[in-house]
Structure formats: C-alpha cells, structure tokens
Amino acid sequence: MHNQRSGAFEVLKVLLxxxxxxxxxxxxxxxxxxxRQRRPPGPIGLPFVGYLPFLGKxxxxxxxxxxxKYGDIISVYLGSKYTVVLNEYKVAKEVLGHPGSLDRPRDxxxxxxxxxxxxxxxxxxxxxxxxxxxxxxxxxxGKDYWEALIMEELSNLVQKLQQQKGKAIDISEDLLSSxxxxxxxxxxxxxxxxxxxxxxxxxxxxSDVVLTETGQSNATSLVPGLRKxxxxxxxxxxxxxxxxxxxxxxFLK
Numbered sequence: 262m263h264n265q266r267s268g269a270f271e272v273l274k275v276l277l278x279x280x281x282x283x284x285x286x287x288x289x290x291x292x293x294x295x296x297r298q299r300r301p302p303g304p305i306g307l308p309f310v311g312y313l314p315f316l317g318k319x320x321x322x323x324x325x326x327x328x329x330k331y332g333d334i335i336s337v338y339l340g341s342k343y344t345v346v347l348n349e350y351k352v353a354k355e356v357l358g359h360p361g362s363l364d365r366p367r368d369x370x371x372x373x374x375x376x377x378x379x380x381x382x383x384x385x386x387x388x389x390x391x392x393x394x395x396x397x398x399x400x401x402x403g404k405d406y407w408e409a410l411i412m413e414e415l416s417n418l419v420q421k422l423q424q425q426k427g428k429a430i431d432i433s434e435d436l437l438s439s440x441x442x443x444x445x446x447x448x449x450x451x452x453x454x455x456x457x458x459x460x461x462x463x464x465x466x467x468s469d470v471v472l473t474e475t476g477q478s479n480a481t482s483l484v485p486g487l488r489k490x491x492x493x494x495x496x497x498x499x500x501x502x503x504x505x506x507x508x509x510x511x512f513l514k
Contacts, residue, residue, distance in 0.1 A: 300336045301331070301332070301334040301335060301336040301345060302331040302332060302335065302336065303327075303331050303335040303336040303337045303346075304327070304331075304337055306337065306338050309340070309341065310340060311337065311338030311339050311340050311341070311342075312337045312338060312339060313339055313340055313480060313483070316339075324346050324348060325348060327346075327348075328348040328349070332348075333347070333348045333349040333352045334346070334347060334348070334352060335348060339483050340480070340483035340484055341483075342483055372474075372481075372488055372503075372506070373471065373506055407447060410443065410446045410447065410451075410452060411443050411446075411447075413452060414439055414442050414443045414446065414452070415439070415443075417439070418435060418436075418439040421435055422435070437465055437468065438461065438465060441461060441464040441465050441468060442461055444464070445460065445461070445464055448513075460512060463505070463508055463509055463512060464509070466505045466509075467505055467506065467509040470502045470505050470506060474488075474499075474502060481499070
C-alpha cells in the first residue's frame with residue numbers, strides 16, 4: 262500500500278511539473294503572438310538565427326521582393342536582433358525624419374574605429390550635426406571654392422568617358438573613384454595630386470569595406486564577437502578589411 266501511494270505521488274508530481282511547463286510554454290506563445298500583433302508584418306524565421314538563412318547573397322533584393330507580400334514596412338529577426346526594414350523611399354524619408362528614429366545600433370560602426378558623430382544617438386547627434394553643418398558653411402561649403410573642386414573632378418570624369426567614343430563600358434569604378442576624389446578634396450581642401458593615388462585607392466578600399474561589412478544583414482554585425490574571430494582566423498578577408506580600416510583611420514588623423 263505504501264509503495265502504491267509513493268508511486269501515485271511521484272506520478273502526480275510529474276503531472277504537475279508538466280502542467281507548469283505547459284503553462285509557461287503557453288504564456289510564452291501568447292506573449293509572442295501579442296507582440297507580433299503590435300509590430301509590422303513580416304516572416305517568422307527560425308529560432309536563434311531568425312531570417313538570416315533565407316536572405317541569400319543579395320539581402321536588399323530579398324527584402325524588396327518581400328514587400329509584395331508584407332508591404333513597405335517589414336519586421337524581421339536577423340539573428341536575435343529585431344529589425345524593421347523600410348522598403349520605400351517616401352516611407353524611409355518620413356520615418357528617418359522623425360525624432361523617434363534617431364537611435365542607432367550602438368555597436369554597428371564599432372569595428373570602424375573613430376567615425377565621429379555617425380555612431381552617436383539622440384540629442385548628442387543633433388547637436389554635433391548642427392555644429393558640423395555650421396562649421397562646413399563657415400569654411401565655404403556650398404560656395405564657389407568647393408563648387409570649383411567638384412566641377413573640376415566632374416570635368417575629368419566626363420573627359421574619361423568621352424575617350425571611350427561611345428563604347429559600352431562599366432563606369433562603376435570610375436564613378437566611385439570620382440566620388441572618393443571629390444569627397445577627399447572637400448575634406449582636405451584641395452584636389453589630390455598625381456603622387457597621391459595611393460590615398461585614393463585606400464579611400465576606395467575603405468568605402469568597399471564599409472558598404473559590404475556594416476549592413477544589418479551581415480552576420481558579423483549581428484553575432485557578438487564573430488567579426489573578431491573572423492579577423493583572428495583570417496576568415497572571408499576580414500583580417501584584410503581590418504588592416505584597411507586602420508590605415509584609413511591613420512590617414513584621417
């Protein structure tokens with residue numbers, strides 16, 4: 262009789278534990294469902310990795326195609342990070358112009374070193390932006406001197422294109438080179454000389470690193486410590502990217 266009671270008691274404890282686990286699971290599912298109801302529509306994804314495995318090699322095109330099903334504003338988990346994707350210019354302009362959108366991911370630009378006020382948030386960003394615009398105007402931004410620098414670079418680009426005599430060519434590299442030259446000219450107050458081509462190449466390499474490795478859909482931006490591991494073990498060229506970042510930071514200083 263004693264053994265029967267003991268066995269029944271053990272079964273009862275197991276049932277109570279299962280019931281408690283079921284209640285917790287149900288509560289979690291309900292909270293998750295309620296949170297999704299308050300958020301923009303979007304795909305569910307997988308545990309831990311979210312929708313990352315389904316983005317493909319060109320995430321921007323994947324998001325663009327998703328707008329047919331979910332609309333211009335999509336919510337999605339990239340890894341463990343909840344992300345809102347703005348899929349239309351007017352929507353992006355309206356949202357990014359609102360004070361509530363000033364906060365940026367604090368670690369998004371961390372690997373780029375000192376990038377000025379780009380990585381700060383809120384009121385500090387507004388204050389630094391106002392100061393920068395004021396200082397730029399005082400130094401001639403938008404006036405004849407800076408305009409002349411840009412027009413000179415544009416003239417050189419047009420001459421390069423005219424030399425092709427109507428041939429079909431890929432001008433992406435020439436456009437990037439022209440843009441970087443104009444930007445560096447504005448930063449240092451003069452056009453780069455022929456003996457400073459290495460600085461232009463460094464600028465182009467840095468731009469490529471920023472564009473390819475800073476996106477929110479990049480796994481190294483989402484998984485803490487992954488970028489550092491890739492740099493140490495020289496995975497996917499992250500060690501070379503780190504070298505370019507350090508060289509460009511030294512050049513700006």
